[in-house]
């Protein structure tokens with residue numbers, strides 16, 4: 001007998017303070033140098049655009065973006081490890097871009113570790129280009145790691 005595969009229910013909603021337990025659990029599982037709970041609280045309190053992605057009603061990813069003066073700065077974009085590699089990262093970035101467009105944003109910026117192959121590849125595929133290198137931007141096991149600065153013009 002064939003198993004019946006149910007389609008996944010994938011949705012976005014604005015992040016609430018009540019979501020932060022889930023968010024910090026995913027953050028700590030996904031990043032070697034995760035944001036603190038305070039970073040997320042500050043982002044919500046500062047009015048940054050913060051969205052939660054849910055799969056079948058459970059937290060599965062999120063993104064955080066600062067929007068000002070026609071520019072967007074992607075501060076965090078993350079898919080829970082269990083859901084990575086199935087196209088959800090692309091959906092998160094596409095949702096983020098649509099949100100930025102809806103606010104009249106003309107360009108988006110982000111920083112990413114050159115060693116973060118999945119993220120660099122994803123952003124390139126979606127249309128970001130590398131415009132600069134910020135030396136020693138990130139903490140790393142041995143000293144510091146540079147950041148690629150990437151930009152997408154609308």
Ligand SMILES: CC(C)(COP(=O)(O)OP(=O)(O)OC[C@H]1O[C@@H](n2cnc3c(N)ncnc32)[C@H](O)[C@@H]1OP(=O)(O)O)[C@@H](O)C(=O)NCCC(=O)NCCS
Nearest residue numbers: 030077078079084085086087088089090112118119121122
């Ligand atoms: C980066 C991240 C968001 C990607 O999410 P994901 O759900 O795994 O990515 P997707 O399955 O949507 O793949 C998106 C594209 O990247 C490619 N990709 C994914 N993982 C890859 C890898 N390890 N190496 C090369 N390419 C990869 C896919 O082939 C896909 O390309 P396509 O759409 O042209 O087929 C996810 O790995 C993540 O949350 N990592 C931890 C947090 C992080 O580093 N965030 C970025 C900070 S700047």
